[in-house]
Amino acid sequence: xxxxxxxxxxxxxxxxxxxxxxxxxxxxxxxxxxxxxxxxxxxxxxxxxxxxxxxxxxxxxxxxxxxxxxxxxxxxxxxxxxxxxxxxxxxxxxxxxxxxxxxxxxxxxxxxxxxxxxxxxxxxxxxxxxxxxxxxxxxxxxxxxxxxxxxxxxxxxxxxxxxxxxxxxxxxxxxxxxxxxxxxxxxxxxxxxxxxxxxxxxxxxxxxxxxxxxxxxxxxxxxxxxxxxxxxxxxxxxxxxxxxxxxxxxxxxxxxxxxxxxxxxxxxxxxxxxxxxxxxxxxxxxxxxxxxxxxxx
Numbered sequence: 001x002x003x004x005x006x007x008x009x010x011x012x013x014x015x016x017x018x019x020x021x022x023x024x025x026x027x028x029x030x031x032x033x034x035x036x037x038x039x040x041x042x043x044x045x046x047x048x049x050x051x052x053x054x055x056x057x058x059x060x061x062x063x064x065x066x067x068x069x070x071x072x073x074x075x076x077x078x079x080x081x082x083x084x085x086x087x088x089x090x091x092x093x094x095x096x097x098x099x100x101x102x103x104x105x106x107x108x109x110x111x112x113x114x115x116x117x118x119x120x121x122x123x124x125x126x127x128x129x130x131x132x133x134x135x136x137x138x139x140x141x142x143x144x145x146x147x148x149x150x151x152x153x154x155x156x157x158x159x160x161x162x163x164x165x166x167x168x169x170x171x172x173x174x175x176x177x178x179x180x181x182x183x184x185x186x187x188x189x190x191x192x193x194x195x196x197x198x199x200x201x202x203x204x205x206x207x208x209x210x211x212x213x214x215x216x217x218x219x220x221x222x223x224x225x226x227x228x229x230x231x232x233x234x235x236x237x238x239x240x241x242x243x244x245x246x247x248x249x250x251x252x253x254x255x256x257x258x259x260x261x262x263x264x265x266x267x268x269x270x271x272x273x274x275x276x277x278x279x280x281x282x283x284x285x286x287x288x289x290x291x292x293x294x295x296x297x
Contacts, residue, residue: 011034011037011038011077011078012075012076012077012078013030013034013075013076014073014074014075014076015027015030015073015074016071016072016073017071017072017073018069018070018071018072019059019060019063019064019069019070019071019072019089019091020060020069021060023056023060023072024053024056024057024060025053027052027056027072027074028049028052028053028056029049030074031048031049031052031074031076031085032045032046032048032049032052034076035048035049035076035083035134038076038078038083039078040083040134044083044134047113047114047134048076048083048085048134050110050113051085051110051113051114051132051134052074052085052087054110055087055110055130055132056072056074056087058130059072059087059089059091059128060072062091062092063089063090063091063092063127063128064089064091064092065091065092067091070089070090070091071089071090072087072088072089073086073087073088073089074086074087075088082115082133082134082135083133083134083135084131084132084133084134085131085132085133085134086129086130086131086132087129087130087132088122088127088128088129088130089122089127089128090122090126090127091127091128092127092128110130110132113132113134114132114133114134115133115134115135116131116132116133117130117131117132118130118131118132119131145279145280145281146163146174146175146240146249146251146279146280147163147174147175148285149161149163149175149251149279149285150162150163150175150176150177151177152285152288152289152292153251153253154177154179155289156289156292156293156296157253157260157263157267157292157296158179158236158253158254158255158260159178159179159254159255159256159259159260160177160178160179160188160230160232160252160253160254160255160256161176161177161251161252161253161254162175162176162177162188162189162193162251162252163175163176163249163250163251163252164193164249164250164252165248165249166205166239166247166248166249166250171193171201171250172193173189173190173191173193174249175189176188176189176191178230179259184229184230187229188226188230191226193250199213199237200212200213200235200236200237200252201237201250201252203237204237204238204239204247204250205237205239205247205250208239208247209239209272210236210237210238210268210269210271210272210275211236211237211238212234212235212236212262212263212268213234213235213236214233214234214262215227215232215233215234230254230256231256231257232254232255232256232257233254233255233256233257233258233259233262234254234255234262234263235252235253235254236252236253236254236263236268236271237250237251237252238250238251238252238253238271238272238275239251239275240275240279241275241276251271251275253271263296264295264296266295266296267292267295267296269295270288270291270292270295271292274287274288274291
């Protein structure tokens with residue numbers, strides 16, 4: 001372990017340990033302790049601990065696969081009102097994979113915790129450096145103007161809706177609502193967006209178009225997952241395109257057990273068509289509302 005202080009940028013610390021499972025907890029605790037000592041709130045220190053745990057675990061599992069474990073290092077820097085954390089390895093790293101639409105569920109969780117997330121090659125192209133920034137007074141980047149889609153969904157075809165901004169393959173939740181349940185709305189707003197293979201989210205981001213998944217009552221839901229917590233009977237993921245045709249946000253709509261019926265193909269076509277336009281505009285959302293009403297009649 002090496003500690004140092006740079007008067008120009010504020011207090012800093014760096015630790016390097018073998019990339020083995022026992023190092024995860026040690027590095028998590030040291031990063032959280034640094035955050036607390038630097039004046040971070042309990043909430044921010046908790047976010048730092050979780051983010052370091054996820055990224056170090058990724059390095060342990062993937063950076064040195066098939067070889068002897070090397071090192072994984074964690075660097076923390078306090079810069080004015082924010083905390084910057086870097087997790088680095090000298091192996092294959094945790095870059096995007098061919099079988100994933102983004103950076104994987106672990107780094108998607110980190111994206112929901114940090115205000116900034118960057119994954120880059122290490123010095124000389126060897127290894128990977130994951131850089132995260134945390135700031136209590138900084139809001140995560142979102143997709144302004146898309147929050148009303150949650151209410152539009154509940155008014156027309158769904159019982160549950162959420163909107164996630166897409167940035168570098170990472171999903172960041174910006175809005176969520178569950179009809180008639182403020183507590184569940186708050187829980188869903190804070191939940192980490194899933195993007196694992198087999199989900200509607202994964203298919204929508206990778207292949208485009210409105211993607212529908214219907215729950216089979218004979219198959220148990222994942223314990224503690226969104227489907228179980230909300231009692232979801234179906235879910236639709238709709239990628240909302242930016243001007244360059246890439247997903248800028250992901251709109252989720254769902255029906256609960258005993259609630260809204262599974263959407264028809266006509267409704268899915270309307271959702272898919274609308275997502276290729278600018279849904280931040282009031283007039284486009286009004287037109288979508290009218291089309292959904294006709295398609296679901």
